[in-house]
Amino acid sequence: MRTMTRTRPSRPEAALLAVRVQPRAQRSAVEGWRDGALAVRVTAAPTEGRANRAVTELLADAFDVPASAIELVSGARGRDKLFRVGTLTLDDLRARLDRARA
Numbered sequence: 001m002r003t004m005t006r007t008r009p010s011r012p013e014a015a016l017l018a019v020r021v022q023p024r025a026q027r028s029a030v031e032g033w034r035d036g037a038l039a040v041r042v043t044a045a046p047t048e049g050r051a052n053r054a055v056t057e058l059l060a061d062a063f064d065v066p067a068s069a070i071e072l073v074s075g076a077r078g079r080d081k082l083f084r085v086g087t088l089t090l091d092d093l094r095a096r097l098d099r100a101r102a
Contacts, residue, residue, distance in 0.1 A: 015090040016073060017083045019059070023051040030062045030097065037080070038097075052076060059083060063096045 018037035025041035032039060044054035052072055060067040065086055075081030085093060 014084045014087045015093070017059075017085055017090070017093060019055065019075075019081045019083055021051060021055055021079050021081060023079075028054060028058055030058060030101075033094075049076070052081075055081070056083075059085065062100055063088070063093060064100070 020034065020037045020039045022039070022041045023044060023046040025043055028040075028042045028044075030038065030040050040055055040058055042051050042054035042058060044050040056067050056070045056072065059070050063085055065088075069086040071084045073082040073084050088096070
């Protein structure tokens, strides 16, 4: 007897987005790409996860995705962080950021 297995359709793995954060800035903004990482500023202090939440909301606005689609993968306690933004690739993220800034 032959068994059939179901395979899921393949989808590209979401890219990890490197982000360099400056907390306690005068204004929150996406500054652009620097040394392979996206530089961002947030007004929130880096205590009790406030800056991480502010970065998540800023990225959601910049990439036009819900905040729930953004996952902090590593760097919760540092300025250098890795995020996953839904199933978007780095090329998708760059294109969305370019459109938002135009």
